[in-house]
Amino acid sequence: MLTGALLNEKPDAMPGLAPHGVQPEGKRKGFQRRKVPADVNTDTHWVEIVARIRQSQDQAAFAELFQHFAPRVKAFLIKSGADAGMAEECAQDVMATLWRKAHLFDPSRASVATWIFTIARNRRIDMLRKERRPEPDELTWGPAPEPDAADVMELQQENNRLAEAMAELPEKQRVLIQKAYFGDLSHSEIAEQTGLPLGTIKSRIRLALERLRHVMK
Amino acid sequence: MNEIKHHLTDKILLGYAAGTLPEAFSLVVATHISMCDECRARLGAFDAIGGTLLESSDDLMDGNMPAVDFDATLERIEAGSGDEEAEKSAPIEAPESASTLPVALQNYIGGDLDAVKWRPVGMGVRQAILKTSRSASVRLLHIPAGTAVPDHGHHGTEMTIVLQGAFRDEFDRFGPGDVEIATEDLEHTPVAEEGVDCICLAATDAPLKFNGLLQRIAQPFLKI
Ligand SMILES: [Zn+2]
Numbered sequence: 272m273l274t275g276a277l278l279n280e281k282p283d284a285m286p287g288l289a290p291h292g293v294q295p296e297g298k299r300k301g302f303q304r305r306k307v308p309a310d311v312n313t314d315t316h317w318v319e320i321v322a323r324i325r326q327s328q329d330q331a332a333f334a335e336l337f338q339h340f341a342p343r344v345k346a347f348l349i350k351s352g353a354d355a356g357m358a359e360e361c362a363q364d365v366m367a368t369l370w371r372k373a374h375l376f377d378p379s380r381a382s383v384a385t386w387i388f389t390i391a392r393n394r395r396i397d398m399l400r401k402e403r404r405p406e407p408d409e410l411t412w413g414p415a416p417e418p419d420a421a422d423v424m425e426l427q428q429e430n431n432r433l434a435e436a437m438a439e440l441p442e443k444q445r446v447l448i449q450k451a452y453f454g455d456l457s458h459s460e461i462a463e464q465t466g467l468p469l470g471t472i473k474s475r476i477r478l479a480l481e482r483l484r485h486v487m488k
Numbered sequence: 489m490n491e492i493k494h495h496l497t498d499k500i501l502l503g504y505a506a507g508t509l510p511e512a513f514s515l516v517v518a519t520h521i522s523m524c525d526e527c528r529a530r531l532g533a534f535d536a537i538g539g540t541l542l543e544s545s546d547d548l549m550d551g552n553m554p555a556v557d558f559d560a561t562l563e564r565i566e567a568g569s570g571d572e573e574a575e576k577s578a579p580i581e582a583p584e585s586a587s588t589l590p591v592a593l594q595n596y597i598g599g600d601l602d603a604v605k606w607r608p609v610g611m612g613v614r615q616a617i618l619k620t621s622r623s624a625s626v627r628l629l630h631i632p633a634g635t636a637v638p639d640h641g642h643h644g645t646e647m648t649i650v651l652q653g654a655f656r657d658e659f660d661r662f663g664p665g666d667v668e669i670a671t672e673d674l675e676h677t678p679v680a681e682e683g684v685d686c687i688c689l690a691a692t693d694a695p696l697k698f699n700g701l702l703q704r705i706a707q708p709f710l711k712i
Contacts, residue, residue: 337561341556341561342553342555343546345554346546346549346553347542347545349554350548358554359554359557362556363561363564367561367565370565380532384542388541392506400621402620402621403620405514405593407518407521407528407531437541449541449548451503452538456508457508458508458509458513461499461503463497469530469533472536473532473533474529476528476529476533477525480525480528
């Protein structure tokens with residue numbers, strides 16, 4: 272299911288210089304092509320982009336989100352065993368869903384990349400395994416309260432720390448986790464993972480949940 | 489929120505975040521998380537790992553990032569495709585009354601507890617099998633207060649969440665929201681506590697093996 276590439280050493284890709292596989296051409300009115308400078312590819316930037324899509328249906332913002340994430344979603348699906356046609360179909364569908372679901376994104380509880388991952392994962396279960404995905408009940412009913420800016424920033428910092436810590440994991444463990452998340456290990460093959468740097472980001476999300484509960488009271 | 493003592497394991501949460509857990513087990517996970525903010529936050533952390541992997545998935549493509557058709561995606565949006573998907577995975581509204589089941593579970597029952605189509609399985613115990621993919625099965629169990637669940641061992645893994653009442657076995661007590669994970673080596677006798685009847689949701693990746701002769705005979709007819 273998985274090509275050997277995942278098991279090889281990390282290719283010497285230069286972050287920011289890797290060729291982007293997609294250049295939205297913006298044939299259509301309103302959708303402008305937009306070059307994304309590498310130094311703004313931080314989560315803070317993506318949170319603003321999603322806010323622009325949510326607040327004003329900003330099509331340029333969507334084009335930018337697409338340019339960065341659509342190829343990554345497709346790569347994720349290909350690595351998960353989807354053939355090219357299905358990965359394309361599914362990636363388009365995920366991106367269309369992002370446009371429609373922008374109002375449901377809560378930046379105090381997840382990064383934009385995490386949010387997109389969960390949508391892509393659910394589509395993968397739907398398309399590749401033809402299964403339903405039972406999702407936990409959401410906490411909010413009615414309009415979601417505006418997330419606290421400090422909460423959003425602290426979550427972003429935790430996400431950066433998590434990404435750094437993941438990069439520092441032993442190669443063997445990192446490959447195993449990749450295989451697990453790309454669906455290349457059945458659940459029974461997944462070993463109990465020790466030493467995953469999850470404690471601090473969990474505490475951060477827990478605080479955001481508590482605040483949400485408080486607001487809902 | 490009642491106090492939950494027995495939570496999901498990291499391995500289960502990782503499998504749910506990765507999307508590799510069989511549907512039947514995912515239903516138990518979704519039900520527990522609907523009742524438990526601690527595990528909801530832990531899941532958020534496991535989802536965040538998925539986010540970092542998605543962000544760095546370009547590293548895995550040897551510099552050949554696949555293109556995605558932007559215009560076709562815009563056509564999808566304009567045609568309203570994806571609406572259905574957005575509808576389907578929109579956050580489910582939590583019920584206002586605390587006495588009802590999580591909506592995640594109601595979706596599989598087709599309603600609340602009063603909509604469950606119970607079938608007797610002997611000794612006053614009733615069950616209702618919920619429809620999921622075949623990789624594992626999940627059912628609701630209704631055990632009258634004070635009654636022992638037939639003595640049984642397990643093939644594979646069994647994951648049970650208490651929805652109402654409580655049960656005890658030789659080792660511990662499980663109340664509403666608590667999850668018990670039983671593996672092959674566990675041989676135990678759960679007993680529903682006195683007071684309220686115990687209702688659980690139990691997923692298994694193998695048929696239960698009952699030790700009593702009667703149950704062994706009955707088993708093929710019970711579809712368990
Ligand atoms: Zn829990």
